[in-house]
Amino acid sequence: MSISKTAQANHDQLFPNHTSTLKETDPEFIALFDNFAFDEVLQYTKLTIKQRMKVTLAALIAMQCVSEYKIMLNAALHIGVTPIEAKEIVYQAVPYVGLGNVFDFSQVTNDVLIERGVPLPLEGQSTTTPETRYEKGSEAIRRVAGDKVDKMRATMPENQKHFAVFLADNCFGDYFTRGGLDENERELLIFTMLASMGGADQQLKGHIANNIQIGNDKQLMIDTITILLPFIGYPRTLTALNCLNEIIPEGENE
Structure with a gap:
C-alpha cells in the first residue's frame, strides 16, 4: 500500500520537509492513516485548512494528546493560524476541559x-474588567443561548446559584468574550472539545443549540466531526452525530 498523491500533497502542505520516523518503522499504518485523514475524509468537508487545524488543536487538547498537539500546532502556525488564535484556543479550553488538563498545553504552546x-x-485579548465581566458575560450568553442561564439562576436552590453566576462571569465573561476568535469560532471550538472529550452529552447538546442560534449550521458541525474522526475515533464521532440528529433532525429547518 502506498500513500495517495492527494494525501501526500495535503500532508506536505502542513508538514513541508518533514521526515516521519513512523513512515520508516510503520509504513503500512502511515499509509492507512494518511490516506484516510488527508485524502478520503477531506472529500466530505468544506472546512478551510485553517478551520481544520483550529478544531484539530481543540480536539487534541480535550483528549490530552500533548505530543500530537505540538506537531499539529507547528503545522497550524505554518499554514497561517496566528499565535493569538492558537493561544485563544488553549485559553478557551480552560472552562470546558479544566486547567489541570490544559496546563501542559499552555507550556507547550509557549515553547513552540x-x-x-x-x-x-x-x-x-480581554474585553472585560472585574466590574463588567458578569454583565458582559450575561449578554454573551443571551446572544448564544437565550435565557437558559437566567432561568438557572432563578430556579436553582440557593446553595447552587453560584454555578449560574460562574457561567456568566467566568465561563463567558472571562473567556468567551475575549478577542482573537469570534463568537462563531468559539462556539464551534466548544462543540469540538465537548465532542472530543466524551461524557458530556448534555452539555454537547446545549452547545449544538448554541451553534445553531448564532449561525453555525448543522452541516458545519457535521463537517467538523468528519475532520475529527481520524483523531477522536468512531465512538465519540458517532455519539456527536447522534446528538446532532437529536437536536436537529435531518430535513428539519435550522
Missing part, C-alpha cells in the same frame, strides 16, 4: 512560539 521567534507575552 518561542522556538519560532514569537515574543511573549502576546497582546492581551
Whole structure:
C-alpha cells in the first residue's frame, strides 16, 4: 500500500520537509492513516485548512494528546493560524476541559512560539474588567443561548446559584468574550472539545443549540466531526452525530 498523491500533497502542505520516523518503522499504518485523514475524509468537508487545524488543536487538547498537539500546532502556525488564535484556543479550553488538563498545553504552546521567534507575552485579548465581566458575560450568553442561564439562576436552590453566576462571569465573561476568535469560532471550538472529550452529552447538546442560534449550521458541525474522526475515533464521532440528529433532525429547518 502506498500513500495517495492527494494525501501526500495535503500532508506536505502542513508538514513541508518533514521526515516521519513512523513512515520508516510503520509504513503500512502511515499509509492507512494518511490516506484516510488527508485524502478520503477531506472529500466530505468544506472546512478551510485553517478551520481544520483550529478544531484539530481543540480536539487534541480535550483528549490530552500533548505530543500530537505540538506537531499539529507547528503545522497550524505554518499554514497561517496566528499565535493569538492558537493561544485563544488553549485559553478557551480552560472552562470546558479544566486547567489541570490544559496546563501542559499552555507550556507547550509557549515553547513552540518561542522556538519560532514569537515574543511573549502576546497582546492581551480581554474585553472585560472585574466590574463588567458578569454583565458582559450575561449578554454573551443571551446572544448564544437565550435565557437558559437566567432561568438557572432563578430556579436553582440557593446553595447552587453560584454555578449560574460562574457561567456568566467566568465561563463567558472571562473567556468567551475575549478577542482573537469570534463568537462563531468559539462556539464551534466548544462543540469540538465537548465532542472530543466524551461524557458530556448534555452539555454537547446545549452547545449544538448554541451553534445553531448564532449561525453555525448543522452541516458545519457535521463537517467538523468528519475532520475529527481520524483523531477522536468512531465512538465519540458517532455519539456527536447522534446528538446532532437529536437536536436537529435531518430535513428539519435550522
